[in-house]
Amino acid sequence: DAGVIQSPRHEVTEMGQEVTLRCKPISGHDYLFWYRQTMMRGLELLIYFNNNVPIDDSGMPEDRFSAKMPNASFSTLKIQPSEPRDSAVYFCASLRLDYMNEQFFGPGTRLTVL
């Protein structure tokens, strides 16, 4: 398996623009997580899905952020409009609930908002 795939790896945009981050989880995994990593706040959960259904979005910073999972193999995280304080590394991770309970992380998307 190719692991969790994220695109793009790097994104530079200007304040006010819409940004869409993409994630393909590992096949057969029924949980998908979006995390954000910043120097100030460390690694924090934004939202997670189970069987394509959002379970907990309490970590989503504000209405400018939205996430969807239209099917088991694809999820998006959208920021509209983007602001400089959204600059961070965004990770997607997937999980199959079994005795291992290991979350597999994608390589992350480094977002810079100018």
Next chain:
Amino acid sequence: AQTVTQSQPEMSVQEAETVTLSCTYDTSENNYYLFWYKQPPSRQMILVIRQEAYKQQNATENRFSVNFQKAAKSFSLKISDSQLGDTAMYFCAFMRNPTNNAGNMLTFGGGTRLMVKP
């Protein structure tokens, strides 16, 4: 809510020596999982070792082992025979009992930056 604390922002160790990274956590749960993740400069998150709270035996993976003290809510990572490739950020993470929908996310500590010196 669960919290995870790593009190050592930075550490260094000489190659081939042993180093221990500290982690404490706070929870009212009885059944949970603990993890150590490694993040090298490539920023890829890599699982190093896991521990189930119901297991008394400390987990071991080659040069990596943990000291799990459930009563003290402590979960330290020991790296033996340190190698240059161990240079990375290390994150301690907590997961509640994953058998229900509310428990599957990871709560991370702030991380410890480890540098292995030649």
